[in-house]
Amino acid sequence: MNNKIPTRxxxxxxxxxxxxxxxxxxMKNKPDPILHPGTLKPVTADDLAPVFCRGVIEQELDxxxxxxxxxxxxxDFYRAYRPSAVIxxxxxxxxxxxxxxxxxxxxxxxxxxxxxxNSAGPQGYYAKKEGLTxxxxxxxxxxxxxxxxxxxxxxxxxxxxxxxxxxxxxKPYRKALMEAYGAKVVASPSNTTESGKKILADDPxxxxxxxxxISEAIETAVKTDKCRYVxxxxxxxxxxxxxxxxxxxxxxxxxxxxxxxxxIGCAGGGSNLGGLIAPFMGEKLSGNxxxxxxxxxxxxxxxxxxxxxxxxxxxxxxxxxxxxxxxxGNGFIPSANHAGGLRYHGMNSVLSKLYKDGYLExxxxxxxxxxxxxxxxxxxxxILPAPESSHxxxxxxxxxxxxxxxxEKKVILFGLSGTGFFDMTAxxxxxxxxxSDQIPGDAxxxxxxxxxxxxxxxx
Amino acid sequence: MNNKIPTRxxxxxxxxxxxxxxxxxxMKNKPDPILHPGTLKPVTADDLAPVFCRGVIEQELDxxxxxxxxxxxxxDFYRAYRPSAVIxxxxxxxxxxxxxxxxxxxxxxxxxxxxxxNSAGPQGYYAKKEGLTxxxxxxxxxxxxxxxxxxxxxxxxxxxxxxxxxxxxxKPYRKALMEAYGAKVVASPSNTTESGKKILADDPxxxxxxxxxISEAIETAVKTDKCRYVxxxxxxxxxxxxxxxxxxxxxxxxxxxxxxxxxIGCAGGGSNLGGLIAPFMGEKLSGNxxxxxxxxxxxxxxxxxxxxxxxxxxxxxxxxxxxxxxxxGNGFIPSANHAGGLRYHGMNSVLSKLYKDGYLExxxxxxxxxxxxxxxxxxxxxILPAPESSHxxxxxxxxxxxxxxxxEKKVILFGLSGTGFFDMTAxxxxxxxxxSDQIPGDAxxxxxxxxxxxxxxxx
Numbered sequence: 001m002n003n004k005i006p007t008r009x010x011x012x013x014x015x016x017x018x019x020x021x022x023x024x025x026x027m028k029n030k031p032d033p034i035l036h037p038g039t040l041k042p043v044t045a046d047d048l049a050p051v052f053c054r055g056v057i058e059q060e061l062d063x064x065x066x067x068x069x070x071x072x073x074x075x076d077f078y079r080a081y082r083p084s085a086v087i088x089x090x091x092x093x094x095x096x097x098x099x100x101x102x103x104x105x106x107x108x109x110x111x112x113x114x115x116x117x118n119s120a121g122p123q124g125y126y127a128k129k130e131g132l133t134x135x136x137x138x139x140x141x142x143x144x145x146x147x148x149x150x151x152x153x154x155x156x157x158x159x160x161x162x163x164x165x166x167x168x169x170x171k172p173y174r175k176a177l178m179e180a181y182g183a184k185v186v187a188s189p190s191n192t193t194e195s196g197k198k199i200l201a202d203d204p205x206x207x208x209x210x211x212x213x214i215s216e217a218i219e220t221a222v223k224t225d226k227c228r229y230v231x232x233x234x235x236x237x238x239x240x241x242x243x244x245x246x247x248x249x250x251x252x253x254x255x256x257x258x259x260x261x262x263x264i265g266c267a268g269g270g271s272n273l274g275g276l277i278a279p280f281m282g283e284k285l286s287g288n289x290x291x292x293x294x295x296x297x298x299x300x301x302x303x304x305x306x307x308x309x310x311x312x313x314x315x316x317x318x319x320x321x322x323x324x325x326x327x328x329g330n331g332f333i334p335s336a337n338h339a340g341g342l343r344y345h346g347m348n349s350v351l352s353k354l355y356k357d358g359y360l361e362x363x364x365x366x367x368x369x370x371x372x373x374x375x376x377x378x379x380x381x382x383i384l385p386a387p388e389s390s391h392x393x394x395x396x397x398x399x400x401x402x403x404x405x406x407x408e409k410k411v412i413l414f415g416l417s418g419t420g421f422f423d424m425t426a427x428x429x430x431x432x433x434x435x436s437d438q439i440p441g442d443a444x445x446x447x448x449x450x451x452x453x454x455x456x457x458x459x
Numbered sequence: 460m461n462n463k464i465p466t467r468x469x470x471x472x473x474x475x476x477x478x479x480x481x482x483x484x485x486m487k488n489k490p491d492p493i494l495h496p497g498t499l500k501p502v503t504a505d506d507l508a509p510v511f512c513r514g515v516i517e518q519e520l521d522x523x524x525x526x527x528x529x530x531x532x533x534x535d536f537y538r539a540y541r542p543s544a545v546i547x548x549x550x551x552x553x554x555x556x557x558x559x560x561x562x563x564x565x566x567x568x569x570x571x572x573x574x575x576x577n578s579a580g581p582q583g584y585y586a587k588k589e590g591l592t593x594x595x596x597x598x599x600x601x602x603x604x605x606x607x608x609x610x611x612x613x614x615x616x617x618x619x620x621x622x623x624x625x626x627x628x629x630k631p632y633r634k635a636l637m638e639a640y641g642a643k644v645v646a647s648p649s650n651t652t653e654s655g656k657k658i659l660a661d662d663p664x665x666x667x668x669x670x671x672x673i674s675e676a677i678e679t680a681v682k683t684d685k686c687r688y689v690x691x692x693x694x695x696x697x698x699x700x701x702x703x704x705x706x707x708x709x710x711x712x713x714x715x716x717x718x719x720x721x722x723i724g725c726a727g728g729g730s731n732l733g734g735l736i737a738p739f740m741g742e743k744l745s746g747n748x749x750x751x752x753x754x755x756x757x758x759x760x761x762x763x764x765x766x767x768x769x770x771x772x773x774x775x776x777x778x779x780x781x782x783x784x785x786x787x788g789n790g791f792i793p794s795a796n797h798a799g800g801l802r803y804h805g806m807n808s809v810l811s812k813l814y815k816d817g818y819l820e821x822x823x824x825x826x827x828x829x830x831x832x833x834x835x836x837x838x839x840x841x842i843l844p845a846p847e848s849s850h851x852x853x854x855x856x857x858x859x860x861x862x863x864x865x866x867e868k869k870v871i872l873f874g875l876s877g878t879g880f881f882d883m884t885a886x887x888x889x890x891x892x893x894x895s896d897q898i899p900g901d902a903x904x905x906x907x908x909x910x911x912x913x914x915x916x917x918x
Contacts, residue, residue, distance in 0.1 A: 006472040007538040013465040079466040080550065080841050091539065091613075109568040111843040111878070153838040154550075173632075173883035180886045181838065379612040379640065382539050384570040419570070421880040424632035427639045 008085040009252040016083055017247035018070055020240045021278040022059075024350055025066035026285045029357055031349040032324035032457075034060075035311060040455060043321045050222055051229050055126030059237035066282075068240065077121040077154075078244065081110040086252040087416075091380035093400070100403035102396060103258070104416045105249045105276060106383065111177075114341075114386065114418030115272050116147035116232050119241035123230045124151030134158035136221040137230045138188065138213030140167055140268070141341035141388060142174035143418055144232030149181035162188040162196075162216045166207030170338065171422045188213035195219050195317035209333045210269075210344045215317030233269025234314060234323070234348050242275025245415065250279045253413075260291055260413040262399055266391035267295040267304065267362070268341045270348030272417040277360075284359060294399075295351065295362040296391040298370070299439045301334040303327055303347045304355055304362035306440075308449060310458045312346055322453065325352040328440075331451025335438035338367060338426035339387040341418075345448065363395060366437035370394050371430040374420070386418035387426055467544040468711040475542055476706035477529055479699045480737040481518075482809055484525035485744045488816055490808040491783035491916075493519075494770060499914060502780045509681055510688050514585030518696035525741075527699065536580040536613070537703065540569040545711040546875075550839040552859070559862035561855060562717070563875045564708045564735060565842065570636075573800075573845065573877030574731050575606035575691050578700035582689045583610030593617035595680040596689045597647065597672030599626055599727070600800035600847060601633035602877055603691030608640035621647040621655075621675045625666030629797065630881045647672035654678050654776035668792045669728075669803045674776030692728025693773060693782075693807050701734025704874065709738045712872070719750055719872040721858055725850035726754040726763065726821070727800045729807030731876040736819075743818060753858075754810065754821040755850040757829070758898045760793040762786055762806045763814055763821035765904060769917045771805055781912065784811040787899075790910025794897035797826060797885035798846040800877075804907065822854060825896035829853050830889040833879070845877035846885055 024030055033042035048057045059068065070078070089102040107115035127135055135157055139145030145161040152159040161183050168175060168187045175185045188208045189196040195215035199206060206212070214231070221229035231238060253260070263280055265273030273295055283289040297304055303326045312327040314320035327346040328334075334343045347355075354360040367387065374390035376397065377383070385393060396414040403410050420427065429435040440448075452458060483489060492501035507516045518527065529537070548561035566574035586594055594616055598604030604620040611618040620642050627634060627646045634644045647667045648655040654674035658665060665671070673690070680688035690697060712719065722739055724732030732754055742748040756763055762785045771786040773779035786805040793802045806814075813819040826846065833849035835856065836842070844852060855873040862869050879886065888894040899907075911917060 008472075008542075010469045013467075083467075111837070111841055113880075117841075150841055154841070173880075176883040176887045176890075177843065177880075179890060180834065180843070180883075375639065378570070382570055382576075382609055382613070384636065384639070421572075421632075421636075424635040424639075428635045431635075431638060 005088050005256050005258070007090060008087050009255065010085055011083040011248060011251055013079060015251055017244060017251065018075065019067040020070055021243040021247055021282065022062065022065055022068055022240055023278045023281055024063035024236065026282040027353070029353065030063050031353040035322040037313070037318070037322050051218060053123065053126040053130055053132065053228050055130065056123060056237040059240050060235055074122050074125055077125065081117065083248050084109060086249055089381055092377060095380045096397065096400050096404065098400040098404040099407060099409040100400040101409070101411045102400055103413045105245055106416045107245060108386065108416065108419035112143050112147035112150055113421060114143035115242060115245060115275065116144040117150060118244050118275065119232060119238045119271065120144070120147035120151040122241050124155040124157060127157055127228060128155040132157065132226050132228055134224060134227040135230050136160045136217040136227060137232065138162045138210060138217045140164045140210045140343055141386070142167055142171050142422060143341060145178050145183065145185065146174065147232070148230060149178040149183035152183065153181040159183040160220060161185045162190065162213040164188055164208040164210060164213050164343070170425050174422050188216050190216060193219045199316060206333065209316065211316035211330055214315035215319055218315065218319055233271040234344070234346060236350060238271045239274035239348055239350060242271045243278040245275040246278040246280060249276065249413070258411060261410040262292045262294065262412045264294045264296060264392045264395045264412065264414040266342060266388050266417060267297050267347065267351065268388065269344045269346070270351040272415050274348055274351055276415040281354065281359065293360045294395055295360055296395045297362065297364050298339050298342045298391065299364040299366045299437065301328065301343050302364040303345060305364045306445060308452065309352060309356050310452050311455060312452050314346060323349050325349050326355060327452060328445065329448030329451040332448030334440065338423060339391065341388040342391065365391055365394050366439065368430065368435055368437055371427070371435065373397050383416065384420045385416060386420045387423050389415070389417045392416065464547050464715050464717070466547050466549060468714065469544055470542040470707060470710055472538060474710055476703060476710065477534065478526040479529055480702040480706055480741065481521065481524055481527055481699055482737045482740055483522035483695065485741040486812070488812065489522050490812040494781040496772070496777070496781050510677055512582065512585040512589055512591065512687050514589065515582060515696040518699050519694055530584070533581050533584055536584065540576065542707050543568060545708055548840055551836060554839045555856065555859050555863065557859040557863040558866060558868040559859040560868070560870045561859055562712070562872045564704055565875045566704060567842070567845065567875065567878035571602050571606035571609055572880060573602035574701060574704055574734065575603040576609060577703050577734065578691060578697045578730065579606035579610040581700050583614040583616060586616055586687060587614040591616065591685050591687055593683065593686040594689050595619045595676040595686060596691065597621045597669060597676045599623045599669045599802055600845070601626060601630050601881060602800060604637050604642065604644065605633065606691070607689060608637040608642035611642060612640040618642040619679060620644045621649065621672040623647055623667040623669060623672050623802070629884050633881050647675050649675060652678045658775060665792065668775065670775035670789055673774040674778055677774065677778055692730040693803070693805060695809060697730045698733035698807055698809060701730045702737040704734040705737040705739060708735065717870060720869040721751045721753065721871045723753045723755060723851045723854045723858070723871065723873040725801060725847050725876060726756050726806065726810065727847065728803045729810040731874050733807055733810055735874040740813065740818065752819045753854055754819055755854045756821065756823050757798050757801045757850065758823040758825045758896065760787070760802050761823040762804060764823045767908060767911065768811060768815050769911050770914060771911050773805060782808050784808050785814060786911065787904065788907030788910040791907030794899065797882060798850065800847040801850065824850055824853050825898065827889065827894055827896055830886070830894065832856050842875065843879045844875060845879045846882050848876045851875065
């Protein structure tokens with residue numbers, strides 16, 4: 001292990017990025033604009049103002065500024081838990097006996113347990129700056145809810161978190177953690193909103209979905225004074241904030257002259273993947289690299305690999321603007337899968353466009369294979385990975401074994417977006433062999449597709 | 460926040476320590492030798508050989524070599540999760556409005572959730588090197604058990620963990636985590652050992668203690684072929700391994716010319732405190748500093764502040780050698796306190812000696828005050844602290860407020876030894892105001908003291 005590249009690469013404070021990377025600026029073929037669901041015209045900042053903070057609306061609609069300065073206060077916020085390490089997976093390489101070099105960017109050391117704090121911080125900051133007093137949001141696996149609870153605890157804002165019911169049951173202590181930071185947590189669907197009541201009336205036993213929880217959170221935000229809604233994935237301003245991951249990674253690897261051949265990330269709404277790849281994809285779009293990019297999603301919720309590219313609502317109650325994306329339909333409710341953070345019907349529009357245009361590959365994995373990869377990884381690299389992040393581990397191991405087969409010394413980089421401390425029920429199920437793989441049938445998919453709006457742009 | 464000192468100070472791999480610091484070498488008044496309980500003579504390496512690995516026995520008995528080289532393989536192991544950051548608590552300072560500078564060394568980012576991996580790694584390494592195939596140990600809060608499970612997963616060794624029953628009930632997912640790394644976990648006292656059966660016969664409803672669990676683990680190790688026992692605290696070789704904490708901290712602070720006036724750590728068996736203070740205490744012992752050192756223990760298990768300085772057994776079944784230490788008596792079983800890692804009747808002999816000789820201060824805190832400090836800390840610094848570590852936070856906040864009162868700009872350093880991800884039941888109890896403070900009465904202490912052996916050295 002006397003390689004010149006250290007096991008953990010950290011940046012100094014001076015080296016830390018001062019700009020977010022807005023990938024859309026590099027795209028010749030931009031993602032289609034977000035549409036107002038009533039007029040079917042591109043949304044304006046005013047359209048979005050009742051729901052979102054002004055600071056993020058500006059970022060959401062900006063598809064031309066490549067580098068957006070990170071405000072000093074947010075740089076301070078980032079310094080409280082960043083930089084995160086880029087780790088050379090020497091032990092994993094040795095176990096796999098692969099000629100490939102494997103690196104991962106580990107975002108799980110902050111208390112939210114994931115990359116989610118990278119956007120929760122800025123969103124809390126803008127809310128506070130604009131004089132709001134409370135926020136609402138949804139959470140699936142619980143990382144985003146925890147991150148927002150941390151941010152609101154820090155900025156002194158009230159927070160209501162609608163937590164996908166199946167996750168709240170699988171992760172009882174997540175609720176306690178959010179509450180410890182001062183948040184109010186409601187299992188979704190709930191009886192506290194009209195959209196929740198409607199979903200419960202249709203299916204009283206539903207485990208919920210991110211789409212349902214989003215509807216409830218938006219409804220409450222719009223009805224409450226000095227309150228707005230914040231989202232932890234899917235939207236472009238979230239990917240913008242998450243580009244801190246890719247920015248740091250690129251600076252760290254550049255210091256050692258390392259150029260990834262393959263970059264892998266798990267994909268639910270796309271925030272972690274989009275953040276990690278941003279500057280690297282920028283190079284590819286300008287013709288300066290041949291890097292392959294791979295999105296990994298659960299077979300139980302395959303929006304890339306089995307979805308449609310269409311305008312769809314971001315939520316189940318059809319209250320959001322329409323986004324052109326890879327989608328299983330806003331009415332698609334995935335079977336219970338432990339990777340709660342990947343149970344979303346749609347996908348960020350930038351990543352969807354890159355996928356359609358051939359810049360981004362995608363694959364889906366069943367969860368037993370994903371947990372098998374997680375266990376292999378944790379025994380040699382030490383870190384307990386989140387089930388979501390373990391999708392990326394699975395693909396990284398497969399690519400490294402492919403290198404072994406072909407005798408190729410490729411450089412593989414993957415995003416280890418979070419830790420699995422609140423996923424021990426899932427690990428228990430895997431170890432006790434009671435975990436099953438739930439893949440939607442064609443009829444399930446058709447039911448989902450039927451909920452995609454029947455508008456001219458979707459013909 | 461444009462101070463020149465970064466929020467997080469990391470070392471490069473080149474800067475990382477290559478030696479452990481053996482504090483005993485600096486002590487003019489050495490701790491009294493460990494005694495064989497039968498002969499009452501100092502133990503020899505041969506006496507300890509049936510229980511411990513040879514590599515650690517040598518370290519245990521060496522009180523003259525100041526710097527002990529860290530084997531290359533263990534330096535590699537450390538590089539998988541170290542260096543840990545020294546963090547400047549800018550946000551805590553601002554919240555307290557104190558002129559003091561506050562720093563903390565954060566050991567909680569590895570999957571064990573604490574500093575325990577620093578000794579688990581070496582102990583697994585020596586066992587493997589010596590041809591053993593299995594190990595036994597005990598765990599209180601669960602961090603040590605997890606750390607050993609990680610180490611044994613890495614080195615391919617079998618492991619049985621005796622987990623203090625009250626902790627196993629309060630932390631159901633800890634067991635799952637250890638099992639995910641391949642360990643076998645047994646709630647202690649159990650019916651699987653003679654010492655466990657005896658304790659259960661005396662009190663079938665006992666919540667157990669570290670002392671009980673140690674007895675069970677030693678009994679099993681001695682009875683099993685190619686098996687030894689490993690301990691996560693109290694003994695000198697553990698403090699030696701943990702000196703990596705202090706070594707890194709000193710190098711990091713020296714880079715910025717920072718000299719702590721006060722160093723604070725929580726104390727159960729002493730491993731985290733002893734590791735943090737080692738090189739700093741060395742300076743004090745050689746007359747080169749006036750740093751104050753403060754041990755913080757729970758009021759429910761006050762071995763420093765209400766214990767006796769005497770030779771005592773390390774376990775309840777009286778099977779270990781006799782150690783001269785601050786002790787509540789091996790028969791003392793503390794009331795259920797959520798800081799499971801601090802529920803030990805005794806204290807490392809080096810720290811006990813330093814305390815008796817006036818180099819180390821000690822104070823005790825009730826747990827509701829400790830959780831109040833933890834919540835204050837986590838809202839501004841982000842990190843969810845372990846209840847154990849929060850004892851140090853409480854004292855650091857008190858010292859910083861004392862500086863504010865007196866207008867003194869002191870430099871305070873504390874050890875944040877771990878995270879509280881598996882302590883959410885305790886946080887819930889605090890938030891729901893169902894947590895109570897359980898302080899032993901004089902009669903409880905007398906019962907404990909009665910178990911201290913009646914030997915000439917204790918007269």
